[in-house]
Amino acid sequence: MIRTPPSAQPSRDLRRDLYAAAAAVLLVTVSVAAGRHIEDTRRTLFVDWPPLLASWAPHLGPGTPAAVLVAVATVAQGSALAARLPWRALLPAAWGTAMAWIFSLALIDGWDRGIARRLTTRHEYLQVIDRFHDIRAALRGFTGHILLDSPDNWPAHVAGHPPAAPLTFVLLDRIGLGGGGWAGVWCITVGASACVAVLVTIRALADETLARRSAPFLVLAPAAVWMGTSADAYFAAVAAWAVALLALAVTRGSLGWAGASGLLFGLTCYLSYGLTLVALIAAAVLVLGRHGIRERPALPVPWLAGLAVVPVAFTIAGFDWWEAYRLLVTRYGQGAGGIRPYGYWVWANLACTVLVTGLATAAGLRRTADALVRRRTARAGVRLAFLVSAALLALLVADLSGMSKAETERIWLPFALWLLPACAFLTRPRAWLTAQALLALLLNHLLITGW
DSSP, X not given: OOOOOTTHHHHHHHHHHHHHHHHHXXXXXXXXXXXHHHHHHTOOSOOSBTTBSEEEOOOOOTTHHHXXXXXXXXXXXXXXXXXXXXXXXXXXXXXXXXXXXXXXXXXXXXXXXXXXTGGGSTTSGGGGGGGGSSHHHHHHTGXXXXXXXXXXOOOHHHHTSOTHHHHHHHHHHHTTOOSHHHHXXXXXXXXXXXXXXXXXXXXXXXXXXXXXXXXXXXXXXXXXXXXXXXXXXXXXXXXXXXXXXXXXXXXXXXXXXXXXXXXXXXXXXXXXGGGGGHHHHHHHHHHHTHHHHHHOTTTHHHHHHHHHHHHHHHHHHTXXXXXXXXXXXXXXXXXXXXXXXXXXXXXXXXXXXXXXXXXXXXXXXXXXXXXXXXXXXOHHHHHHHHHHHHHHHHHHXXXXXXXXXXXXXXXXXXXXXXXXXXXXXXXXXXXXXXXXXXXXXXXXXXXXXXX
């Protein structure tokens, strides 16, 4: 039997990582070429630069120097700082750097176009602030305005989400933080905290070393292009903290964390219908933390109690989640979603995910599969691989559902963020971080993204 010399293993793994990255590049290239052909001949994709909802427009902006500076600093020192900073210092440092990265990328398009006007366009939530003057009446009548042929139908994003999404911006307006600028700052600031939630989860369920190795990749993610400024960044953070608090609950036996997690899970389901699939990531947390549940069997009680709060409150106020979702499916078919070809988007959506998570994640997912199948990594690595795989499963289910044809670079942020920790398995992190940063900078300087 011929054995591979130990010295040959790292180079073979690196070569396979590069093959995975090359396959991801090929997927994106084919999706661009095929998408361009379909859009030029049939006009059924409803995007200007398939597979992304974006327009080709090379440009520089006021955020360019800051974005380059954040990228260079994180590539040069990110891994070293993540390895040696005290844990309590690492978390705010990661949050702050992620905010700087998202803000600077958004400001490449300027304050007005990049942040202040993003949530004020005709499809967005700030268009309906005045219609929530009487919140309870608006909730009671919410389902009556979902269909396109209904009177005063809701804008696309409002109709496509439960009312906790627009209600967030209504409440911001009520406390004096009205307008697109404050809404954008809210989404970026809260959305950036998602990386901290993922780090907390990895440390609780796997180990601190893997969390530290993940940190620079979570901070410098190409996903930042769509997190500034998108309400989906805010949704992603709420969902991520729901998972993180559940991880703390099962590993520490904390009834308080369990109740808080349930509360956020309930809110998550009333921010976006599709985020019910976060239950798959939560299920992975429960599997990995099953010993903690056995030791504290009362944990599900506060979790379920917390989970019920938001649904009960909205139901009492007059909003029917199930009826609204049924009408949304009809509305989706009435618009572009009913025309966009499933046969293209079912795989082109995955090309969008490559652009959101980067080539490093493609290589990391290869190592994730290797960790699960061959079990050549330590136990903590297998646990992380299991968590990442649950997020990938949630994303694939969302894809196959056909309810996410296009714009998944934004819609799937809550799932895509959980794929980034796969980069913790990679060697040569500085080279991979460089690839991540370059991808984000190119996307934001060559394209004008929209939603």
